[in-house]
Amino acid sequence: MQIDYKQAAEIIRSCDDVHILTHQSPDGDTLGSGYALYFALKQLGKRAAVICPDGETKRYAFISEGYTEENFEPKTVIAVDVADPSLLGSVREIYENRVNLCIDHHVSNVMYAEKTLLNGRAAAACEVMYMLFKELGIKTDSNIARCLYTGIATDTGCFKYGNTTADAHRIAAELIGYDIDFARINREMFDIKSRQRIRLEQHILNNMEVFFSERCGVLCITDEFRSELGVADEELDGIAGLPLQIQGMEVAVTLKEKSTGGFKISMRSAGRVNVSAICTKLGGGGHVNAAGCFINESLEEAKKKILDLTGKALGELN
Amino acid sequence: MQIDYKQAAEIIRSCDDVHILTHQSPDGDTLGSGYALYFALKQLGKRAAVICPDGETKRYAFISEGYTEENFEPKTVIAVDVADPSLLGSVREIYENRVNLCIDHHVSNVMYAEKTLLNGRAAAACEVMYMLFKELGIKTDSNIARCLYTGIATDTGCFKYGNTTADAHRIAAELIGYDIDFARINREMFDIKSRQRIRLEQHILNNMEVFFSERCGVLCITDEFRSELGVADEELDGIAGLPLQIQGMEVAVTLKEKSTGGFKISMRSAGRVNVSAICTKLGGGGHVNAAGCFINESLEEAKKKILDLTGKALGELN
Numbered sequence: 001m002q003i004d005y006k007q008a009a010e011i012i013r014s015c016d017d018v019h020i021l022t023h024q025s026p027d028g029d030t031l032g033s034g035y036a037l038y039f040a041l042k043q044l045g046k047r048a049a050v051i052c053p054d055g056e057t058k059r060y061a062f063i064s065e066g067y068t069e070e071n072f073e074p075k076t077v078i079a080v081d082v083a084d085p086s087l088l089g090s091v092r093e094i095y096e097n098r099v100n101l102c103i104d105h106h107v108s109n110v111m112y113a114e115k116t117l118l119n120g121r122a123a124a125a126c127e128v129m130y131m132l133f134k135e136l137g138i139k140t141d142s143n144i145a146r147c148l149y150t151g152i153a154t155d156t157g158c159f160k161y162g163n164t165t166a167d168a169h170r171i172a173a174e175l176i177g178y179d180i181d182f183a184r185i186n187r188e189m190f191d192i193k194s195r196q197r198i199r200l201e202q203h204i205l206n207n208m209e210v211f212f213s214e215r216c217g218v219l220c221i222t223d224e225f226r227s228e229l230g231v232a233d234e235e236l237d238g239i240a241g242l243p244l245q246i247q248g249m250e251v252a253v254t255l256k257e258k259s260t261g262g263f264k265i266s267m268r269s270a271g272r273v274n275v276s277a278i279c280t281k282l283g284g285g286g287h288v289n290a291a292g293c294f295i296n297e298s299l300e301e302a303k304k305k306i307l308d309l310t311g312k313a314l315g316e317l318n
Numbered sequence: 319m320q321i322d323y324k325q326a327a328e329i330i331r332s333c334d335d336v337h338i339l340t341h342q343s344p345d346g347d348t349l350g351s352g353y354a355l356y357f358a359l360k361q362l363g364k365r366a367a368v369i370c371p372d373g374e375t376k377r378y379a380f381i382s383e384g385y386t387e388e389n390f391e392p393k394t395v396i397a398v399d400v401a402d403p404s405l406l407g408s409v410r411e412i413y414e415n416r417v418n419l420c421i422d423h424h425v426s427n428v429m430y431a432e433k434t435l436l437n438g439r440a441a442a443a444c445e446v447m448y449m450l451f452k453e454l455g456i457k458t459d460s461n462i463a464r465c466l467y468t469g470i471a472t473d474t475g476c477f478k479y480g481n482t483t484a485d486a487h488r489i490a491a492e493l494i495g496y497d498i499d500f501a502r503i504n505r506e507m508f509d510i511k512s513r514q515r516i517r518l519e520q521h522i523l524n525n526m527e528v529f530f531s532e533r534c535g536v537l538c539i540t541d542e543f544r545s546e547l548g549v550a551d552e553e554l555d556g557i558a559g560l561p562l563q564i565q566g567m568e569v570a571v572t573l574k575e576k577s578t579g580g581f582k583i584s585m586r587s588a589g590r591v592n593v594s595a596i597c598t599k600l601g602g603g604g605h606v607n608a609a610g611c612f613i614n615e616s617l618e619e620a621k622k623k624i625l626d627l628t629g630k631a632l633g634e635l636n
Contacts, residue, residue: 173487173488176487183479186477187562193564195565247511
């Protein structure tokens with residue numbers, strides 16, 4: 001059942017012993033909204049713990065500064081930025097049927113939770129969280145500001161993408177006043193790369209396949225490619241947008257071979273192509289400019305399916 | 319003489335036949351504030367022309383959409399984002415002693431104009447311009463919004479750098495409501511590169527020299543290097559920040575050999591080092607995180623001077 005901010009605030013006020021669930025392969029928005037909610041619940045005098053299906057990466061460790069782990073049996077389960085229970089990964093079985101509240105901004109949310117606070121116009125789950133905190137009268141502090149800013153900045157590519165809302169800017173204007181080193185956060189989220197990463201990206205771009213008058217770039221990350229390069233999966237995070245760096249590119253497709261078979265597809269769009277519509281047709285979902293799906297077939301078959309739909313969306317195929 | 323927004327508005331209201339001067343090697347902020355002022359003056363029924371010392375690059379052509387060139391003798395000269403008359407380049411002799419008003423945000427402004435509206439806390443000259451327009455009662459339209467947004471976005475690295483103010487975010491929140499394709503602007507300003515550019519950057523990074531426990535990267539762009547690569551000066555715009563992409567780098571130094579002798583130095587800082595203080599000591603200036611100067615000596619001498627000051631600022635030299 002979909003609920004509004006007032007109703008969600010009521011649930012938060014009356015709940016206790018909360019397990020907060022983030023999605024697997026956690027990003028800045030799911031972790032930012034998860035830990036922001038933790039700090040807000042602490043302010044309200046409640047017990048809370050953040051559960052990350054994959055554990056956390058070093059990259060985002062700064063978000064949880066000030067967090068204290070506690071073990072307890074949850075009375076309430078809240079999922080943040082989790083559009084589908086399949087994204088709960090390793091903790092899916094434990095929590096899938098007992099999510100009391102889901103706080104999200106994905107229009108593709110499948111409404112698996114008992115109650116869902118969904119704002120599909122928000123740039124980030126952290127934007128929804130900010131509005132909810134206002135409703136609750138939560139006092140913004142530097143921990144909350146750091147978490148919310150990180151989520152909004154990462155989900156908008158630092159206010160660069162078309163999903164950036166006026167509210168995202170207005171909220172950021174307030175949050176950067178709370179003694180957060182946003183320049184450092186942004187530098188670490190967007191700018192800094194290891195020398196190895198720089199070489200890796202170069203190699204990936206040099207091996208990109210190009211289709212439809214150079215409007216679509218395809219990256220195939222097979223097991224063979226990975227072992228050739230000697231890189232772990234984690235090191236390949238964030239490569240999906242690489243082809244869009246190149247003049248004229250409108251759609252980027254990344255096919256990552258899964259160890260259990262099949263291909264995880266990530267699509268990015270820089271123009272008018274709605275990649276969420278393409279991925280939805282293949283059983284996935286996401287946003288207009290960033291979406292994903294899974295195709296359990298051979299590389300050639302997976303590529304063919306994606307390229308057929310992409311070519312049509314670009315008007316290059318009938 | 320320094321004046322406030324009210325006084326500057328009075329000058330704008332009573333002036334006519336305005337030549338608007340941008341600085342040489344124009345960037346998004348000087349062009350954005352220059353053309354925004356043009357559109358505002360048109361709204362006030364005045365004659366105006368934008369004078370770019372170097373002409374304009376294709377990269378920023380979108381800023382001036384809707385501009386109509388007119389030839390007339392100026393009664394008023396207004397410089398925007400021009401901290402020093404030396405930045406007037408090829409038109410310096412014509413205008414240097416007759417700038418009636420300078421609108422700027424560089425604390426290093428040498429106060430060469432008859433009157434100067436300076437807001438050193440503003441992230442961009444376009445932020446100052448926005449405030450001035452409010453004072454003037456100018457109606458924001460999509461032309462003005464596009465110009466001001468571009469200036470603020472480019473001078474803050476799309477709201478990424480430490481110079482980003484709460485006002486910059488608040489103004490952006492308003493401007494993106496005026497039917498401007500900010501995602502496309504940002505993509506073109508920050509993301510898109512030609513394949514050639516990608517290769518060029520790789521080559522430059524591979525030839526970077528590294529000092530002070532890998533905290534300082536130095537790029538030497540000599541005539542020899544340029545002709546080896548076969549690139550024009552314009553193609554090397556924006557390389558100054560490249561070393562800061564690499565983990566651990568705090569200061570980036572670029573030395574570009576000038577055809578007339580000596581080296582143009584660009585410095586960028588990602589940490590606490592104030593590169594403006596360093597460049598000021600060498601006769602230049604700028605911002606805490608981005609500054610420049612000119613050293614009329616050999617490459618070795620120029621490098622030595624810069625590295626000596628940088629090493630001290632990093633605490634690596636006494």
